[in-house]
Amino acid sequence: MIKGIIFDYGGTLDSRGVHWSEILWQGYQEAGIPIDKETFRNIYVEGERALARERIILPQDNFHTLLLKKVALELSYLSQAPDASASELWASQVAAYCDNAARTCIGEARPMLEKLHEQYPMMLVSNFYGNIDEVLRAYGIRHLFKGIIESAVVGVRKPNPTLFRLGVDALELAPDEVLVVGDSLRKDIEPAERLGCHVLWLKGKGWTEEEDLQTHPNTITHITQVKEWLDKS
Numbered sequence: 001m002i003k004g005i006i007f008d009y010g011g012t013l014d015s016r017g018v019h020w021s022e023i024l025w026q027g028y029q030e031a032g033i034p035i036d037k038e039t040f041r042n043i044y045v046e047g048e049r050a051l052a053r054e055r056i057i058l059p060q061d062n063f064h065t066l067l068l069k070k071v072a073l074e075l076s077y078l079s080q081a082p083d084a085s086a087s088e089l090w091a092s093q094v095a096a097y098c099d100n101a102a103r104t105c106i107g108e109a110r111p112m113l114e115k116l117h118e119q120y121p122m123m124l125v126s127n128f129y130g131n132i133d134e135v136l137r138a139y140g141i142r143h144l145f146k147g148i149i150e151s152a153v154v155g156v157r158k159p160n161p162t163l164f165r166l167g168v169d170a171l172e173l174a175p176d177e178v179l180v181v182g183d184s185l186r187k188d189i190e191p192a193e194r195l196g197c198h199v200l201w202l203k204g205k206g207w208t209e210e211e212d213l214q215t216h217p218n219t220i221t222h223i224t225q226v227k228e229w230l231d232k233s
Helices: 020-031 037-053 063-075 084-119 132-138 162-171 185-195 209-213 225-232
Strands: 004-007 122-126 147-150 178-182 198-202
Touching: 004 162, 020 037, 020 084, 037 063, 063 084, 063 132, 084 122, 084 225, 122 132, 122 162, 132 147, 147 162, 162 178, 162 185, 178 185, 178 225, 185 198, 198 225
Parallel strands: 004 122, 004 178, 122 147, 178 198
Antiparallel strands: none
């Protein structure tokens, strides 16, 4: 019997299961940044590595501020980096596009989260940059979660199941009493299953074609289906 829920954040609550690289790529295209997708994916990876190494994102940064820093960093890795004014303009345009996309997805998820909050204690477990508390507050959903387990804070990243163990312990439940909802089969679903949790994979467009071809018996295609699944279980 499920008595508590753990949600992943990025890709799960804020992008309909679509890998965030795809949302950013759409933002780059909307801004008319003249690079191809392979180049974009390369600078995306370099940017993520830099954000993991350096304290660029601060705890008080909301998602829009995070995006401004992230895109400016990515653009700096181009072989012919744009001048400061072009970089600032492009970062502003991409940040606005992506922040609006996230707000829209959070708005779709909020009614379901509010209903689940009335029935279950909920935790958030996420690979994030150290500012997810502020991101949730800015989007008006922080109060729906009992707590947050964030990789940049605890020093462990998924797919290490330790993050989910910390979430389960915070709920004061056994693993088989907890449902884990995430958008990554490798980083969310498989480690949570190894821990003994119930799982729901929110499947959207992933980082690789291989991931897109993978399947799991507990798969949903929209975040609102979490409550439907719980009501049937």
